[in-house]
Amino acid sequence: MPVPALVDRLYRTHSRRVLATLIRLLGDFELAEESMHDAFAAALQQWPVQGIPVNPTAWLIGTGRHKGIDQIRRRQTASHHIQQQIELAEIPAHAFDDRSVDDDRLRLIFTCCHPSLAMETRLALTLREMCGLTTEQVARGLLQQPATVAQRIVRAKRKIRDAAIPYEVPEGKALAERLHSVLRVVYLVFNEGYSSSEGETVTKVSLTDEAIRLGQLLSSVLPQAEVYGLLALMLLQDSRRAARQCPDGDLITLEQQDRSLWDNRKIQEGLQCLDAAMQLPQPRLYSVQAAIAAEHARAASAAETDWHEIVELYDVLIRLDPSPVIALNRAVAMAMRDGPEVGLTQLAQLAGSLELRHYYLFHAARADLFRRAGQTAAAREAYQQAIALTRQDPERRLLQRRLSGLRE
Amino acid sequence: MKYVALVYLQESLINAMTEKEWHDLNQECVGCVEKLTNQGKYQAGEALQPTTDATTIRVRDGETVISDGPFAETKEQLAGFYLLDARDLNEALQLASHIPPARLGSVEVRPVRELPPKDP
Numbered sequence: 001m002p003v004p005a006l007v008d009r010l011y012r013t014h015s016r017r018v019l020a021t022l023i024r025l026l027g028d029f030e031l032a033e034e035s036m037h038d039a040f041a042a043a044l045q046q047w048p049v050q051g052i053p054v055n056p057t058a059w060l061i062g063t064g065r066h067k068g069i070d071q072i073r074r075r076q077t078a079s080h081h082i083q084q085q086i087e088l089a090e091i092p093a094h095a096f097d098d099r100s101v102d103d104d105r106l107r108l109i110f111t112c113c114h115p116s117l118a119m120e121t122r123l124a125l126t127l128r129e130m131c132g133l134t135t136e137q138v139a140r141g142l143l144q145q146p147a148t149v150a151q152r153i154v155r156a157k158r159k160i161r162d163a164a165i166p167y168e169v170p171e172g173k174a175l176a177e178r179l180h181s182v183l184r185v186v187y188l189v190f191n192e193g194y195s196s197s198e199g200e201t202v203t204k205v206s207l208t209d210e211a212i213r214l215g216q217l218l219s220s221v222l223p224q225a226e227v228y229g230l231l232a233l234m235l236l237q238d239s240r241r242a243a244r245q246c247p248d249g250d251l252i253t254l255e256q257q258d259r260s261l262w263d264n265r266k267i268q269e270g271l272q273c274l275d276a277a278m279q280l281p282q283p284r285l286y287s288v289q290a291a292i293a294a295e296h297a298r299a300a301s302a303a304e305t306d307w308h309e310i311v312e313l314y315d316v317l318i319r320l321d322p323s324p325v326i327a328l329n330r331a332v333a334m335a336m337r338d339g340p341e342v343g344l345t346q347l348a349q350l351a352g353s354l355e356l357r358h359y360y361l362f363h364a365a366r367a368d369l370f371r372r373a374g375q376t377a378a379a380r381e382a383y384q385q386a387i388a389l390t391r392q393d394p395e396r397r398l399l400q401r402r403l404s405g406l407r408e
Numbered sequence: 409m410k411y412v413a414l415v416y417l418q419e420s421l422i423n424a425m426t427e428k429e430w431h432d433l434n435q436e437c438v439g440c441v442e443k444l445t446n447q448g449k450y451q452a453g454e455a456l457q458p459t460t461d462a463t464t465i466r467v468r469d470g471e472t473v474i475s476d477g478p479f480a481e482t483k484e485q486l487a488g489f490y491l492l493d494a495r496d497l498n499e500a501l502q503l504a505s506h507i508p509p510a511r512l513g514s515v516e517v518r519p520v521r522e523l524p525p526k527d528p
Contacts, residue, residue: 116497163519164409166496174498 003047010056011040016132018060020104024167025061026068029129029157035071039064057101102221105130106169109214113182114165121156122185123192124149131210141207142192179222183230183286186214190234208238219273228277229287235270236293239263250401251394255302267297288317307337324353332365340373360389364399376406410451410520411492411500416484417513419458436508437488444492449503455488484513491520 001009015036022032039060053059112125120142127138135153139146159165170178193207215231243261244252274294277287292313299305314330327350335343347366356362367382383403390396422430437455444450459478466473478485487509494500497517504515 114497116501162521164496166498168498170498174502 003052004044006052006056007040007043007047010043010060012132014057014060015040016108016130017057017101017105018064019129020108021061021101022064022068024104024107025065026072027167028068029160031068031071032064035064035068036060038067042067103169105217106221107167109182109218110169110178111160111165111167113178113185114160115178115181116163116165117156117159118152119185119188121152122181123188124152125156126185126214127189127207127210128153130214133210179224179226182218183226186211186218187230187234187286189214190237194237208234208241212238219276223276223280225277225280225283226286228273228280229283229285229290232270232273232277232290233286233293235266235273236290236297239266239270239297245394249394251398253398254296259301262297270294270297285317285320288313288320292317305336307333311337324350324356325359327353328356328359328362328365332369335369335372340369343369344373358389360386360395360399362386363389367399367402371402371406380406409494409496409500411494411497411504412518412520413490413492413500413504413507414486414516414518415488415490415507415509415513416482416516417487417509418483419460419485419487421512422458422487433508433512440506440508441490443506444490444503447503449493451491451493453488453490456486459485487513 018039019032019036022036023029026032026035042063043056043060047053109126109130112129113122117125123142124138127133127141128135133141135150136146139149142149169175189207190211193209193211212231212234215227215234218227219231239262240254240257242263243257243259244254246252270290271294274287274290277283277290292310295306295310295313310333311330314326314333318326318330328347331343331346331350334346344366347362347369350356350362363382363386367379367386370376370379370382380403383399383406387396387399387403390399425433434455441450441453462476462478464475464477464479466475490504490507492500492503494503497519500517500519504510504517507515509515
């Protein structure tokens with residue numbers, strides 16, 4: 001392979017590893033990023049002459065580190081009160097082995113998802129630093145202005161430096177809490193991609209794919225139940241990507257999707273991850289949600305869905321997280337198992353929740369159950385309430401279709 | 409790294425405490441300072457009198473304007489501070505989570521900014 005093509009490929013596949021290790025070695029995000037780019041530029045110049053090194057990643061890290069140290073020396077000469085604590089000795093060989101490079105990628109994601117950063121900042125920083133998206137791509141993906149995203153990232157890097165957010169993977173009790181924060185960011189990235197697929201055609205970047213890649217990376221270096229659980233959940237949800245929308249962008253409900261369009265490879269991978277999650281200690285929210293998604297994936301048709309099993313899984317889920325939204329989903333599953341009247345009774349008990357009263361899916365669920373129970377007038381009213389609360393167009397069109405489909 | 413942990417608390421909560429509750433809270437704070445000192449993490453700290461005792465000054469166009477009360481009316485009021493010596497933000501947050509009023513109000517952790525050396 002000619003050097004420019006090889007360097008280009010290495011940049012796509014390995015630049016994040018190089019960056020993650022350089023941040024550790026140089027102790028500064030900004031400097032590490034600059035030095036990484038310098039190292040790739042040096043590769044383009046030197047490799048055609050000197051030949052391709054045996055371990056290109058190690059070469060890039062070593063070169064990046066030297067570039068960074070040169071930069072620090074220049075700054076030190078320029079201004080006397082910068083005191084950078086950098087070991088100028090040769091880096092030990094283990095700095096480059098796969099294990100420590102993987103650790104660096106974990107350090108990077110735990111830093112990007114640090115709870116002292118705002119959630120929006122965690123998303124932007126993770127996409128920028130971990131996934132290597134440009135600021136422009138991050139902005140499009142998150143439906144924000146590039147200038148806003150750029151400013152957010154600059155402020156975050158300043159806070160990481162000035163408040164001394166450490167570049168480390170937490171240990172012991174802190175790990176569980178902090179891992180939860182990381183998984184939440186990954187799932188939010190996934191959902192951003194899932195709900196705003198219009199952005200995809202413009203950016204050529206799929207946030208759902210990025211989230212799945214992050215999940216795969218995490219599961220390879222931190223094989224814990226919830227890590228596998230989240231990856232399974234994302235894969236199983238994403239397996240329906242081609243089936244969930246008409247070419248004109250209209251949404252198709254799970255019940256009406258053409259199951260031959262589901263991605264069987266993703267389903268199989270998702271089911272394997274779910275198995276892995278269930279064999280590890282403490283599968284929790286994500287794993288149980290994945291188990292519910294798996295029940296749908298296993299059903300050959302909507303009619304063959306095992307609603308008994310799904311209701312039981314919702315019973316587990318609601319004990320882990322007694323939130324109104326989960327209670328709503330459980331009520332819908334019960335309606336599928338026991339009939340719309342049972343579901344309506346359940347929903348009536350939830351009507352006191354302020355969160356649900358303003359949630360369009362609560363009214364949409366009531367409307368669907370009224371419709372199935374033959375209570376057309378009540379269904380019409382509930383659809384109208386749901387439509388009034390919907391902000392996204394595809395959802396609104398789906399509800400509108402349902403409303404106009406009601407018999408007079 | 410030095411961090412200041414600013415302790416915010418609704419003064420109405422303190423006012424509603426029984427004498428015993430107030431005494432116990434203070435003793436807890438004394439214990440917290442003792443523990444932090446033993447760990448070598450405590451540099452300084454003070455509890456503050458309520459904002460009703462606060463006076464705010466502003467200097468505008470060379471004139472000092474003095475007014476009664478805290479500089480901003482907020483839901484929670486500054487009740488005290490700790491100056492902590494911690495390795496990094498994670499350690500500072502872990503130490504601050506043991507400050508007793510964190511259960512009742514909130515603790516804001518801010519890194520200390522070193523002033524530049526005096527111009528020659």
